Amino acid sequence: MxxxxxxxxxxxxxxxxxxxxxxxxxxxxxxxxxxxxxxxxxxxxxxxxxxxxxxxxxxxxxxxxxxxxxxxxxxxxxxxxxxxxxxxxxxxxxxxxxxxxTNGNDRASDVSALSVLMEYMPFIYVPGDVENLPYSFNIRLLEVEQAVEGFILGNPHMYPFYDTVLMKRFERFYTNYQEVIGALRWVWKDALIFDVAIGGFSKIKSDLFGRDEFSMVCSEITGRVSLMMQCFHDLVSYLRQFYKDVAINSYPPRIAW
Missing domain, CATH: 3.40.1800 (His-Me finger endonuclease fold)
Structure with a gap:
C-alpha cells in the first residue's frame, strides 16, 4: 500500500x-x-x-x-x-x-447539564427496573419520565444539548423509554390488571387476558424493551467514551419500600 x-x-x-x-x-x-x-x-x-x-x-x-x-x-x-x-x-x-x-464552553454546558440530570434521574436503575418484563416491572421506572420532564422544563439554558451526537442518542433512548411506558400504561388502564408487590414491583395478572391477547401484550412489551435497552447501552457507551467527567451513577441509592 x-x-x-x-x-x-x-x-x-x-x-x-x-x-x-x-x-x-x-x-x-x-x-x-x-x-x-x-x-x-x-x-x-x-x-x-x-x-x-x-x-x-x-x-x-x-x-x-x-x-x-x-x-x-x-x-x-x-x-x-x-x-x-x-x-x-x-x-x-x-x-x-x-x-x-471545539466549542469548549458548549461542552462545559453539556457536562453541567448531564451532571444535573444524572443526579435526579435514576438512569442506572433502568436495566433492573425492566429486567422482568413483560411479566413484572418496578413502578419506579416512571421516575425517569418525571426527572427528564422536570429537567427540560426547569433548565431551558441546558437543553437541548450542544453535542448533536449526544442529543441524538439521548433522544433515541428517551423516545423508546416513552414507548415502553406507553405500552405499560395501555395494559395498566385497568388497575386490577396489576398486583402491586412489596418492593415496588407490579405484576401483570395474566388470568385477566385471553391466551392470544396475553401473548400479543408480552410480544409488544418485549420488543419495545429490547429496543429501549439497545438505545440505553448506546448512550452509556457514548457517555463513557466522551463524558468521563460525568458520574452516571450519581443518583442516590434507593431505599427499599
Whole structure:
C-alpha cells in the first residue's frame, strides 16, 4: 500500500491518532501501533473488494485509522463491517473528535447539564427496573419520565444539548423509554390488571387476558424493551467514551419500600 504522506497526516489528524472503533491511542514517543486500513480492499478479491471501484483506492476517503486488532477484525467479519458501516463509523469518530476540541464552553454546558440530570434521574436503575418484563416491572421506572420532564422544563439554558451526537442518542433512548411506558400504561388502564408487590414491583395478572391477547401484550412489551435497552447501552457507551467527567451513577441509592 502506498499512501501519500499528506493523506496519512490528514487521516491521523482528523482521528486524533486514535482507533476509530475502540478509541485507543495509537502512538506516543516510544511506539506506533496505528494502521491505515482500506475500507474497500486494494484487490477485488480482498475484504469488501470491488472490481468497479471508482476513485483513489489509497486516498483519504477509502481509509480508516484502526488499531492492529480492529484492522484484523474488520477484514475477518465483512458481514458486520461493510463499506457503508465503516464510512459511517469514520464519520462519527471524526465528528466526535472535532466536538471535543471545539466549542469548549458548549461542552462545559453539556457536562453541567448531564451532571444535573444524572443526579435526579435514576438512569442506572433502568436495566433492573425492566429486567422482568413483560411479566413484572418496578413502578419506579416512571421516575425517569418525571426527572427528564422536570429537567427540560426547569433548565431551558441546558437543553437541548450542544453535542448533536449526544442529543441524538439521548433522544433515541428517551423516545423508546416513552414507548415502553406507553405500552405499560395501555395494559395498566385497568388497575386490577396489576398486583402491586412489596418492593415496588407490579405484576401483570395474566388470568385477566385471553391466551392470544396475553401473548400479543408480552410480544409488544418485549420488543419495545429490547429496543429501549439497545438505545440505553448506546448512550452509556457514548457517555463513557466522551463524558468521563460525568458520574452516571450519581443518583442516590434507593431505599427499599
Amino acid at each position: 502506498s499512501v501519500n504522506p499528506s493523506t496519512a497526516k490528514k487521516l491521523y489528524g482528523l482521528s486524533a491518532g486514535r482507533c476509530n472503533i475502540c478509541k485507543k491511542r495509537l502512538h506516543n514517543r516510544n511506539y506506533h501501533a496505528g494502521e491505515m486500513a482500506h475500507i474497500v480492499a486494494e484487490k477485488p478479491t480482498g475484504p469488501r473488494g470491488c472490481a468497479n471501484f471508482v476513485g483513489d483506492i489509497n486516498g483519504y476517503d477509502n481509509l480508516i485509522l484502526l488499531c492492529v486488532d480492529h484492522h484484523t477484525l474488520i477484514d475477518q467479519d465483512t458481514n458486520t463491517y461493510t463499506v457503508a458501516f465503516l464510512k459511517n463509523l469514520k464519520l462519527q469518530h471524526e465528528y466526535q473528535v472535532d466536538q471535543l476540541f
